[in-house]
Amino acid sequence: MQYFPAALERLTEQFARLPGIGTKTAQRLAFYVLGLPKQEAEAFAQAIVDAKEKVKTCPVCQNLTDRELCPICADQRRDKGLVCVVAEPRDVAALERAREYRGVYHVLHGVISPLGHVGPDDIRIRELLTRVGQGDIREVIMATNPDTEGEATSMYLSRLLRPLGVRVTRLAYGMPVGSQLEYADEVTLLRALEGRQEI
């Protein structure tokens, strides 16, 4: 027997499909939505439809945008000769928060992951090669995460990019600012030593 109205069960199922949301939480969320004023529940539904309809990827950098060209690519003051390659749109947000970088980006929408069945053709690598192949780009900064898959993706890309006559660099490894030596892992310490600079 079904204990809840069908429409409520369907909403619970929808929530349960979201990543990290189990059946119990999904039910709690469905009840919450049911308790919202009609207008607010409709605004929620509309937000889903809107996001899906309005958000596209920028044809140049592949970042998410709701305009013809993303605000960064459209900005005349950004240096179009310097491209920072990141895995996800949220990485662009992280770098922008540092308020230092004045170049543009390229968002891969993933990293190469043999275990996750993500190959080079599943992320926006072709678009990056086309972009670099058109000239005008002098440096590509690899800013994938410093983990196994991020590193592998970065190595793979640099091998494809170097023949195109572009300078390929990557973010520095080292101690996070504000961290403590005694809690740093050995690999980070090793990289920090290797990358030591004159002061």
Next chain:
Amino acid sequence: MQYFPAALERLTEQFARLPGIGTKTAQRLAFYVLGLPKQEAEAFAQAIVDAKEKVKTCPVCQNLTDRELCPICADQRRDKGLVCVVAEPRDVAALERAREYRGVYHVLHGVISPLGHVGPDDIRIRELLTRVGQGDIREVIMATNPDTEGEATSMYLSRLLRPLGVRVTRLAYGMPVGSQLEYADEVTLLRALEGRQEI
């Protein structure tokens, strides 16, 4: 500066309003929805609108339903003279899963909670009194949670119901089946002792 398209930010905000969902999780969920096929995202939105539109409370027992009368109240085989009072619709589901109870329910949609600013008028107590006042009900079983607020609500209700000439009972306290004595708390053990039965 805004780092994500406005429509994406609005969807993130909607998710962040749900109970137990923080900003980071909300962003992850919004990205997930964005990655869904258009049709599936629209099905999600529709599920919200549908749940809100179709799900009402049963005029008799106040449980959630999408019909005129909920399936339990509409069932001719259920004993309408026996009413089990629960706090939430999910409690009805829990009791129904036991497949034993043949009476009907009354869903309060909350418990009296002075700290949570929930008074007797904020839950479906008036409806219960009206229902019992119409006669035909011989017993009301209190099945609110065995915690402070559930107990207080149950006591409050029994004081209102008894003058109406109805028998008022409550669920038995005792050891949960399958549990172990050594892990039982003292209050539960005390109640289990008090409620001991001949075998």
